[in-house]
Amino acid sequence: MMRTTAEKKGDKFILNGQKRFIVGGVGAYFYVTFAITDPSATPRTKGVSAFIIDRDTPGLYVATVYGLIGTRGGGTARIIFKNAEIPAENLIGELNGGYDVFNRMMIPERLTTAAGSLGVANAAIELAARYAMRRKAFGKPMIEHETINFMIAESITEIAHATALVYTAARAADAMERGEVTLSYVRKLVSMSKLNFTEVAWRVVNNAMQILGGIGYTTVYPIERFLRDLRLGMIWTGTNEIMKLIIQHEYKKEISDPEFWKDKRNVKLDDQLSP
Known part of the structure; x- marks a missing residue:
């Protein structure tokens, strides 16, 4: 179940949560991620939005690198967001259209x-x-x-x-x-x-x-x-x-x-x- 949230504050979104098993997470320059922007939406999928996030965004951490039995070139990682601020223009598509x-x-x-x-x-x-x-x-x-x-x-x-x-x-x-x-x-x-x-x-x-x-x-x-x-x-x-x-x-x-x-x-x- 998705728990990562993105709260709109002015011209920014504040992201909190984590994403696991992200292939390419180690070496990527930017990420596409999904977060809950309307917790009250029914069904829950109607309250999810998509964002593009630069790797150097303050509050974004590559916390864990998984050791895999195969496909080892992917650099699979866990990505954590702690009050990561991104511009509102980084929204992909429509709000709640993720x-x-x-x-x-x-x-x-x-x-x-x-x-x-x-x-x-x-x-x-x-x-x-x-x-x-x-x-x-x-x-x-x-x-x-x-x-x-x-x-x-x-x-x-x-x-x-x-x-x-x-x-x-x-x-x-x-x-x-x-x-x-x-x-x-x-x-x-x-x-x-x-x-x-x-x-x-x-x-x-x-x-x-x-x-x-x-x-x-x-x-x-x-x-x-x-x-x-x-x-x-x-x-x-x-x-x-x-x-x-x-x-x-x-x-x-x-x-x-x-x-x-x-x-x-x-x-x-x-x-x-x-x-």
Whole structure:
């Protein structure tokens, strides 16, 4: 639950509270943060605003740097605000409009999490396949054994269908910018992409490690790093359980609209199919 507050005083806002698990918090020159500006709002999301804050703002402290098992280059930190004063012009969008800013901001964040998982999954299974082509077991290359080639086949098939969903969500996000589809529709697709590909990539990397066997559990090959780095994808920018809630919430809104089928069939996500 959000507890950070921003109180308007003259031409400034006074921020108090803290933000945890801020990726890039160590090295960032400025931060985008959300704070409660109307505690009486119902629902609470109607009383949240977004701000941009310079790192050197008096009252802003980088209090904790977390040690992570993976994605260690992010510089993840805890940020504390103690009577931090920022100009009113640092408000992003409308006062109490932070929830709308957040929902728009999560489109590229969650989409890049899905797309990033694509790259890691491809790298992992390619490494494992090349290893299986060289390594021999029972007198022939491992890749010629059914158990191994089935894991490779299943992995590249999962990558292919997950990739298609990522591209569909990306095209939908572009269409939203042109006013052709709604934010609700894009939130659903992006959440599906993030949920699907982070879990597909996790299975693929586990398959890759299984193909390599004991050597895959060492630091000789980067599979162990892929495993550590990928695990965060199912947690950050909204856990995969939250993705499921968003998917069903947006789908419920769609099918509750009497125009659902008509509007759905009018959506053109592929320019090549446009007349």
